[in-house]
Amino acid sequence: xxxxxxxxxxxxxxxxxxxxxxxxxxxxxxxxxxxxxxxxxxxxxxxxxxxxxxxxxxxxxxxxxxxxxxxxxxxxxxxxxxxxxxxxxxxxxxxxxxxxxxxxxxxxxxxxxxxxxxxxxxxxxxxxxxxxxxxxxxxxxxxxxxxxxxxxxxxxxxxxxxxxxxxxxxxxxxxxxxxxxxxxxxxxxxxxxxxxxxxxxxxxxxxxxxxxxxxxxxxxxxxxxxxxxxxxxxxxxxxxxxxxxxxxxxxxxxxxxxxxxxxxxxxxxxxxxxxxxxxxxxxxxxxxxxxxxxxxxxxxxxxxxxxxxxxxxxxxxxxxxxxxxxxxxxxxxxxxxxxxxxxxxxxxxxxxxxxxxxxxxxxxxxxxxx
Amino acid sequence: xxxxxxxxxxxxxxxxxxxxxxxxxxxxxxxxxxxxxxxxxxxxxxxxxxxxxxxxxxxxxxxxxxxxxxxxxxx
Numbered sequence: 001x002x003x004x005x006x007x008x009x010x011x012x013x014x015x016x017x018x019x020x021x022x023x024x025x026x027x028x029x030x031x032x033x034x035x036x037x038x039x040x041x042x043x044x045x046x047x048x049x050x051x052x053x054x055x056x057x058x059x060x061x062x063x064x065x066x067x068x069x070x071x072x073x074x075x076x077x078x079x080x081x082x083x084x085x086x087x088x089x090x091x092x093x094x095x096x097x098x099x100x101x102x103x104x105x106x107x108x109x110x111x112x113x114x115x116x117x118x119x120x121x122x123x124x125x126x127x128x129x130x131x132x133x134x135x136x137x138x139x140x141x142x143x144x145x146x147x148x149x150x151x152x153x154x155x156x157x158x159x160x161x162x163x164x165x166x167x168x169x170x171x172x173x174x175x176x177x178x179x180x181x182x183x184x185x186x187x188x189x190x191x192x193x194x195x196x197x198x199x200x201x202x203x204x205x206x207x208x209x210x211x212x213x214x215x216x217x218x219x220x221x222x223x224x225x226x227x228x229x230x231x232x233x234x235x236x237x238x239x240x241x242x243x244x245x246x247x248x249x250x251x252x253x254x255x256x257x258x259x260x261x262x263x264x265x266x267x268x269x270x271x272x273x274x275x276x277x278x279x280x281x282x283x284x285x286x287x288x289x290x291x292x293x294x295x296x297x298x299x300x301x302x303x304x305x306x307x308x309x310x311x312x313x314x315x316x317x318x319x320x321x322x323x324x325x326x327x328x329x330x331x332x333x334x335x336x337x338x339x340x341x342x343x344x345x346x347x348x349x350x351x352x353x354x355x356x357x358x359x360x361x362x363x364x365x366x367x368x369x370x
Numbered sequence: 371x372x373x374x375x376x377x378x379x380x381x382x383x384x385x386x387x388x389x390x391x392x393x394x395x396x397x398x399x400x401x402x403x404x405x406x407x408x409x410x411x412x413x414x415x416x417x418x419x420x421x422x423x424x425x426x427x428x429x430x431x432x433x434x435x436x437x438x439x440x441x442x443x444x445x
Contacts, residue, residue, distance in 0.1 A: 032415055040385040041416075044392060045423045106383035118411070122383070297411055299436050304381025360385070367389055 003234050006242065013228040013243040017220065018279040024216045024252070025287025028114045030295075031209035033057075035330035036102045036111060039356040052194035053209040054335075059190030060214025061251075061339035065221050066164070066183035070176040074225035078241070080250040081342040082160045087327065089153040090146070091344050094326025095333070095351020096358075098255075101318025103359025104311045105130070108330040109254030109323065113281060117288025120301040122308075126316040131258035133320025138259055146325050161342045182341060217335055220251035224276065245275045251339070253332025255323025257281050307366075315359075326351060371429070371441070374402040380437070384412045388420055391440075395426065398444040403429065406440045413438050 001009075027033065031053070038050035068074045076082060102108040105126045107115060112130065115123035136142040159165045164179035171178070191210075200206050224241060229249075233240040241249050245260055257277025264278045292298035303309040323329045326348040328337055334352060337345025375394055379387035387408040395404060406417065414431060417440040421428040430441040 032412055034384075034412075037384055037412070037416075040388075041419065044385055044388055045420045047419050047423050049419065299411075301381075301409070308381065360389075363386065364389055367386070367393060 001230055001232070001234065006230065006234060009228070009230070010242040013223060014274060014276065014279050016223045016227065017243065017276050018283045020216055020219045020223065021252070021280045021283025022287035022290070024110075024213065025114055025117055025284035025289075026291040027209065027212045027216065027287075028110060028284070029117065029288040029291040029297075031205050031212070033209045033213055034107060034111050035334060035352075036107050036356060039099075039353060040103070040360060043357060043360045048197070049200055049203075049206060052197055052200045053206055053213075055190040056194035056207075056210025057213040057217070058335055058338050059187040059194070060211055061217035061221075061335060062183045062187030062190070062341065064214070064218030065339045066176075066179040066187075066341075068218075068222060068226065070180040072176070074221060074229075074249065076162060076175065076179060076340060077160055077165070078239075078249045079225075079340050079342075080244075080246050080248045080253075081327070081333070081337040081340050081345055082162060082165075083344070084156060084158055084160055086155040086157060086161050086344050087151055087153070088155055088344065088347050090150040090325050091327060091333070091348040092351040093150050094322045094324070095348040096355035097318045097322025098326055098329060099322075099352035099355025099357075100359040100362075101315040101320075101322055101355075102330070102352075103356050103363060104315030105319060106312065106315075109258065109319065110252075110284060110329070110331045113254065113284040114288040115301075117285045117290075118292045118301075119298045122301060122303055122312055125303075125309075126312050126319075127258060128262070129313050129316035130255070130320040130323075131262040133317045134255050134324050135259035135262060135320075137321045137324035138256060142321050142324075146321075150325060161344045163341045163343060179341070186341065187339075213335075217251050217339060220336075221249075221339070224251065225249040243276050245277055250276070251336035252280060253277075253328045253336060254280070254284075255320065255329045255332065258320075259324075322355070372403060373405045373441070374398065376405045377407070379406055379408040379410075379413070381409055383410050384416060387413050388416045391417070392420070392424075395424075395442075395444050400444055402444045404442055404444060406442075408438045408440070409436055411438065413440065417442070 041047040112123045159169045168175040168178040228242040230240045260277040261281045264272045333345040333348035425445040427443040
């Protein structure tokens with residue numbers, strides 16, 4: 001492939017990703033899809049409806065991902081989540097921090113972008129603080145701390161971090177077949193669990209959220225795993241996935257993209273390349289804003305007290321540091337990572353949920369104190 | 371309609387309006403009426419679900435300008 005063709009393909013990949021992210025933003029806004037909200041609903045009222053939305057989305061994404069693996073369209077060992085070095089301590093510590101932070105900051109990374117689209121200036125501040133904290137954890141001061149503490153603890157597994165790869169190696173069955181069977185079992189199980197509830201089924205909104213967000217992730221896997229794949233990049237003569245900062249296959253994530261967006265905006269003169277992260281941030285905000293304006297739900301919102309400001313800033317710091325340390329947020333590790341059946345993602349998700357419960361406990365304590 | 375207690379949850383984001391209402395409801399007597407004024411659009415869904423799950427009676431929900439008003443009878 002010639003360099004000019006690479007540029008054209010990269011442009012197509014980024015435009016396609018942008019379009020899918022606009023749909024994600026509009027869908028999340030339309031359906032109130034929110035991971036923090038799902039955990040909060042269980043904590044505050046014992047309602048699992050929004051968690052079922054989340055479960056259905058993961059299930060659909062998982063089946064879609066392994067269907068493409070089974071058909072030979074994408075290579076599961078080339079995802080950003082696939083590694084022979086499982087940073088389990090980073091995943092749990094980062095997950096705890098991220099989950100705690102997202103409660104204080106009124107939502108995770110994706111929700112922050114959706115809220116910006118609704119007119120929330122609070123979330124705009126969260127975005128800047130979270131992006132800076134993520135930037136520092138990727139290669140700055142906080143990165144030194146991360147590299148010299150939690151990242152030193154790892155479990156090395158030759159076959160990688162995806163459970164189907166382990167089973168494939170143990171039983172000597174093809175990775176595609178094992179993955180498809182596991183996705184049908186686990187992903188299908190999640191979809192059935194969601195749909196088994198009458199209250200969940202009674203609202204088209206819930207099904208739209210679960211199926212819609214799941215299909216958005218499948219589309220992203222196809223764009224960045226199949227469409228963006230170049231067997232031999234003319235610059236490096238190696239295989240490459242165009243449009244991603246990591247050079248590996250990925251779907252959606254929002255912590256490091258916030259840092260990359262700030263970097264792109266600030267250092268544009270240094271010929272910073274436009275990547276998936278940047279277009280996904282703008283896409284989700286635009287999608288949410290378009291739906292908010294269409295549904296007459298757009299309204300400006302600011303901080304209402306010093307405590308409100310402080311809690312959002314602290315939450316954003318925790319999310320930025322925690323999201324990068326864990327290797328992703330509720331959408332990154334939580335949905336994209338889980339769809340690959342990565343064990344690191346499973347650990348990070350447990351951390352995020354436990355952290356969120358602690359955040360909710362803190363909020364309850366603050367309310368009681370007031 | 372007689373309102374027994376009113377909560378000002380303006381400026382609070384999910385899930386704070388609901389948490390605040392839940393605390394107040396825990397101290398109210400059965401049959402008493404609570405009014406919550408919030409500015410978080412997500413509170414419409416949250417309060418309806420909460421009333422259904424917890425067995426409180428949702429008497430009224432309305433959007434007036436930038437405010438979302440919820441009136442419910444304690445179970």
